[in-house]
Amino acid sequence: MLVSCGEEPAKPIDKTEPLVKIPQGFPEIVSPPDNILTKDKIALGRILFYDKQLSRDGSVACVDCHKQHLAFTDGLPVSKGVGGEIGGRNSPTIVNSAYSAQLFWDGRAQSLEVQIRGAMFSPLEMYADENMIDEHLRTSKDYKARFATSFGTDSVPNTSLAVKAIAAFVRTVISGNSRYDRYSRGEKTALTDNEIAGMKLFFSERTQCASCHKGFNFTDDMIHSTGLYVHYYDKGRALITGNPKDEGTFKTPSLRNCGLTAPFMHDGSVATLEKTIEHYDHGGKAFKNKDERIIPLHLTEQEKSDLIAFLHSLTDDELIKKQEYSAP
Ligand code: HEC
Ligand code: HEC
Structure with a gap:
């Protein structure tokens, strides 16, 4: 092939350069065989x-x-x-x-x-x-x-x-480089005392938050109802399955970066993290398909603010600045 002045000859692809940097503790990403990443x-x-x-x-x-x-x-x-x-x-x-x-x-x-x-x-x-x-x-x-x-x-x-x-x-x-991640990797000063108290509550038997918002991505990737309503306007999963048991059920969202993603829930009806915690503290509404883990928690004001502080520590400042994702 002729290469004109100033044009670089095609370089062989560097197979050692990773296309995506996978954060520590995260699994490799899998693409379908007919759409491999390049x-x-x-x-x-x-x-x-x-x-x-x-x-x-x-x-x-x-x-x-x-x-x-x-x-x-x-x-x-x-x-x-x-x-x-x-x-x-x-x-x-x-x-x-x-x-x-x-x-x-x-x-x-x-x-x-x-x-x-x-x-x-x-x-x-x-x-x-x-x-x-x-x-x-x-x-x-x-x-x-x-x-x-x-x-x-x-x-x-x-x-x-x-x-x-x-x-x-x-x-x-x-996204996998929040202060919580840095703390988990051993940087013990990455979280404040309040955030650590909130983290313990989040992962506790008492709140059971982490039984649904679990693993590296804070989601079980499953469908539940948290009892937002007594009557759901949006029938959720039941629209797909037709099963009345699926009415009012939605996918557990990841909580990573939830400090930036208000308003919350499938219909954006909960404006703030404070109101989200109130919802869980009350144990949701009496809805027939509500998950049995959603029960009144009787959190103190301090415990609520600790939980909220912890949720904010899941924000990844690198994600929102990263050049690779911004307008080309
Ligand atoms: C039974 C599983 C389950 C448990 C337990 C649970 N959640 Fe959730 N969470 C969900 C589901 C499902 C949604 C979405 C519900 C919807 O949109 O109607 C949700 C939504 C949220 C949201 C809104 C996120 C967004 O992007 O809209 C936050 C924040 C949240 N949960 C925090 C918590 C905290 C804190 C606890 C513990 C006090 C908790 N969750 C316990 C399943 C659960
Ligand atoms: C008008 C606003 C709007 C536009 C434009 C839009 N989306 Fe969305 N996106 C949404 C909403 C709303 C949902 C949730 C819909 C639902 O659950 O039924 C969604 C869901 C998604 C999800 C699923 C996330 C999850 O965890 O389930 C992905 C991924 C996504 N969109 C990517 C894209 C891409 C890529 C494009 C461009 C081709 C796009 N969206 C265009 C509003 C939009």
């Missing part, structure tokens, strides 16, 4: 994540509902899609969703690829038109080149490949 694909996915042209009227990109400075949420009770259409649910974080076996509040998507397609085509989100997106991707020179390096020189840019690239990017959005 540097080019991740870079393409990042551009697409910020591209408003993937929505019907060019007004909404993924990032509009998943903002980096809010740990990839949008700060609204429920999201606003194309044309200001109000959705029914709170925007969850995309952080660490590489590890989630079931996505969405009701767990209806089993892979990021399926979930992202859902977001793009939902009338409440991007309301995408596949032909329009294909056209947009095909007519951009930059996309043409990037799809070629990501998916092969004879690939034609299209929506399905775009979904794969976005999924690859989302898999790399990982």
